[in-house]
Amino acid sequence: xxxxxxxxxxxxxxxxxxxxxxxxxxxxxxxxxxxxxxxxxxxxxxxxxxxxxxxxxxxxxxxxxxxxxxxxxxxxxxxxxxxxxxxxxxxxxxxxxxxxxxxxxxxxxxxxxxxxxxxxxxxxxxxxxxxxxxxxxxxxxxxxxxxxxxxxxxxxxxxxxxxxxxxxxxxxxxxxxxxxxxxxxxxxxxxxxxxxxxxxxxxxxxxxxxxxxxxxxxxxxxxxxxxxxxxxxxxxxxxxxxxxxxxxxxxxxxxxxxxxxxxxxxxxxxxxxxxxx
Amino acid sequence: xxxxxxxxxxxxxxxxxxxxxxxxxxxxxxxxxxxxxxxxxxxxxxxxxxxxxxxxxxxxxxxxxxxxxxxxxxxxxxxxxxxxxxxxxxxxxxxxxxxxxxxxxxxxxxxxxxxxxxxxxxxxxxxxxxxxxxxxxxxxxxxxxxxxxxxxxxxxxxxxxxxxxxxxxxxxxxxxxxxxxxxxxxxxxxxxxxxxxxxxxxxxxxxxxxxxxxxxxxxxxxxxxxxxxxxxxxxxxxxxxxxxxxxxxxxxxxxxxxxxxxxxxxxxxxxxxxxxxxxxxxxxxxxxxxxxxxxxxxxxxxxxxxxxxxxxxxxxxxxxxxxxxxxxxxxxxxxxxxxxxxxxxxxxxxxxxxxxxxxxxxxxxxxx
Numbered sequence: 001x002x003x004x005x006x007x008x009x010x011x012x013x014x015x016x017x018x019x020x021x022x023x024x025x026x027x028x029x030x031x032x033x034x035x036x037x038x039x040x041x042x043x044x045x046x047x048x049x050x051x052x053x054x055x056x057x058x059x060x061x062x063x064x065x066x067x068x069x070x071x072x073x074x075x076x077x078x079x080x081x082x083x084x085x086x087x088x089x090x091x092x093x094x095x096x097x098x099x100x101x102x103x104x105x106x107x108x109x110x111x112x113x114x115x116x117x118x119x120x121x122x123x124x125x126x127x128x129x130x131x132x133x134x135x136x137x138x139x140x141x142x143x144x145x146x147x148x149x150x151x152x153x154x155x156x157x158x159x160x161x162x163x164x165x166x167x168x169x170x171x172x173x174x175x176x177x178x179x180x181x182x183x184x185x186x187x188x189x190x191x192x193x194x195x196x197x198x199x200x201x202x203x204x205x206x207x208x209x210x211x212x213x214x215x216x217x218x219x220x221x222x223x224x225x226x227x228x229x230x231x232x233x234x235x236x237x238x239x240x241x242x243x244x245x246x247x248x249x250x251x252x253x254x255x256x257x258x259x260x261x262x263x264x265x266x267x268x269x270x271x272x273x274x275x276x277x
Numbered sequence: 278x279x280x281x282x283x284x285x286x287x288x289x290x291x292x293x294x295x296x297x298x299x300x301x302x303x304x305x306x307x308x309x310x311x312x313x314x315x316x317x318x319x320x321x322x323x324x325x326x327x328x329x330x331x332x333x334x335x336x337x338x339x340x341x342x343x344x345x346x347x348x349x350x351x352x353x354x355x356x357x358x359x360x361x362x363x364x365x366x367x368x369x370x371x372x373x374x375x376x377x378x379x380x381x382x383x384x385x386x387x388x389x390x391x392x393x394x395x396x397x398x399x400x401x402x403x404x405x406x407x408x409x410x411x412x413x414x415x416x417x418x419x420x421x422x423x424x425x426x427x428x429x430x431x432x433x434x435x436x437x438x439x440x441x442x443x444x445x446x447x448x449x450x451x452x453x454x455x456x457x458x459x460x461x462x463x464x465x466x467x468x469x470x471x472x473x474x475x476x477x478x479x480x481x482x483x484x485x486x487x488x489x490x491x492x493x494x495x496x497x498x499x500x501x502x503x504x505x506x507x508x509x510x511x512x513x514x515x516x517x518x519x520x521x522x523x524x525x526x527x528x529x530x531x532x533x534x535x536x537x538x539x540x541x542x543x544x545x546x547x548x549x550x551x552x553x554x555x556x557x558x559x560x561x562x563x564x565x566x567x568x569x570x571x572x573x574x575x576x577x578x579x580x581x582x583x584x585x586x587x588x589x590x591x592x593x594x595x596x597x598x599x600x601x602x603x604x605x606x607x608x609x610x611x612x613x614x615x616x617x618x619x620x621x622x623x624x625x626x627x628x629x630x631x632x633x634x635x636x637x638x639x640x641x642x643x644x645x
Contacts, residue, residue: 002415003368003382003418004415004417004418005367005368005418005567006367006368006380006381006382007368007370007380008380009377009378009379009380030377049370049567051370051372051378051558051565052556052557052558052562052565053556054554054556054567055554055556055567077583077584078583090376091376092372092376092377092378093378094370094378094380236582237580237582237587238579238580238581238582238587240552240553240554241552241554241569243413243415244413245409245410245417245550245552246551246552246553246554246569246572247550247551247552247572247574247579248551248553248572248579248580250597250601250605252521252600252605252608253604253605253606253607253608253609254608255609270521274524274525275593276587276588276589276590276592276593276596277524277587277588277593277597
């Protein structure tokens with residue numbers, strides 16, 4: 001019987017240190033048939049198993065058409081992710097996935113895209129930005145809004161600078177706490193939505209980050225008259241099984257792992273409004 | 278379909294047939310002052326002449342002068358632990374000297390269980406668990422292995438406890454389906470109904486007698502009485518709207534003052550399915566295992582993500598339990614997650630009554 005919970009053996013092809021505490025694992029399945037059959041969409045995630053320690057859900061950040069390797073950018077935060085930080089090329093781990101519903105890229109094609117993220121190296125959004133940047137001509141204006149708590153938290157500063165120099169692309173980075181040489185904004189990223197020059201008739205918004213940030217962003221977007229159905233967000237909850245059975249990821253009647261993690265805003269409007277759900 | 282009448286003194290013959298078919302019989306028995314399911318070899322182990330006195334925060338057994346085997350409402354567990362084990366290994370992994378990992382699925386050892394004395398509420402709960410663990414594209418293999426081959430002998434409920442409210446949820450006292458055999462226990466014996474072909478095969482050789490009209494009447498009357506005797510009830514079978522519109526009702530805080538967040542309710546609930554995973558490793562580091570273990574939405578860990586406990590207090594955890602059970606279950610499974618067994622009421626050390634809390638919150642008044 002097909003076992004939905006059984007990992008496949010994978011190996012680290014390359015380990016990239018992104019910043020202190022943040023790293024990317026470039027992976028391949030050991031079984032070529034498994035690797036060849038593996039497909040994912042931006043916004044989906046895998047369950048990564050560290051030998052003896054446990055599993056964690058992590059977004060896939062690489063390009064879905066790159067069939068050589070798939071990448072996970074991870075922050076060393078907990079017992080398992082700190083263990084992953086110790087892995088090196090040729091080390092083994094277990095992978096099962098992909099899971100969940102990714103970003104609505106088909107709907108985004110031909111439209112202006114606004115991506116709002118908060119928090120540190122928000123991986124689901126990184127996969128999205130990379131996807132659009134590699135297919136830039138298929139999309140309209142691109143606005144990337146990234147909020148961080150502290151200026152020092154911004155990883156990939158060089159990428160943001162590069163993206164900001166692309167045609168038809170606007171980058172807004174904001175830190176709650178700035179530093180003397182911080183070249184971007186200081187404040188909540190959602191305070192700057194007014195600067196995004198959104199055309200409500202042809203824009204789709206995709207966001208990911210703390211729920212408070214997303215609530216504030218929705219407020220800011222309403223000033224443009226953007227329809228709620230044009231807003232998509234990636235939710236975060238504890239996920240232990242990834243197949244809608246363990247119950248941890250529930251928010252209202254939704255299982256974030258299989259009904260999400262990406263939701264259309266009207267699907268979760270009432271749920272987002274209640275604290276502690 | 279009515280199959281016939283089995284004299285009380287011949288009940289062992291039914292067990293013998295099931296044993297003969299290769300089933301491992303499980304039946305209700307008295308252990309440490311409560312009724313539990315355990316391996317059953319003879320009908321003498323059944324709780325004959327026993328009744329249960331249940332109310333909020335209380336479960337007591339009492340001797341009666343009767344000879345019935347099933348003159349009580351329910352024990353502390355339904356069928357849940359038999360299909361969804363409290364703890365079980367899902368897979369194992371071996372690590373070779375070069376670091377290579379080999380994963381292999383773990384399956385429960387195969388035993389065809391025949392469960393005797395299943396209640397209508399328990400069958401309704403089992404149907405819900407089936408939907409959760411089997412009703413998607415890929416079935417849960419461990420659940421499927423335990424569930425397949427399970428033979429269910431229901432007994433219609435004649436003696437509801439003070440905690441029961443299956444009449445209000447529509448799940449009892451009469452079992453309406455999902456069984457292989459269903460029995461109506463009368464003082465002199467059992468009316469036997471079949472619910473499946475294998476159920477019919479099982480009783481074909483038992484030499485059942487014809488059922489008399491008065492036996493049929495007596496069985497129907499005791500179901501009516503069992504329904505009428507229930508004093509508790511939920512305000513409605515669909516409380517979604519009322520619960521969703523009252524997330525800040527002061528009653529949530531009031532119940533949180535009483536609730537110990539111990540998780541007894543989720544453990545005895547026949548439909549609660551939350552489970553955590555747990556990884557372990559052999560001492561020599563050569564192999565590991567990945568297991569699941571029942572979890573409860575009343576724990577802090579249940580809603581923890583890095584740097585945040587989404588439901589930080591008992592108020593939000595009780596609210597999650599009740600709004601899921603009676604509200605969002607409709608969205609997920611097309612019906613409420615409560616089958617009216619009353620276990621969460623009896624086994625709550627604080628005596629919190631789900632029907633009272635639901636009524637208070639759904640009435641909309643702030644002090645219930």
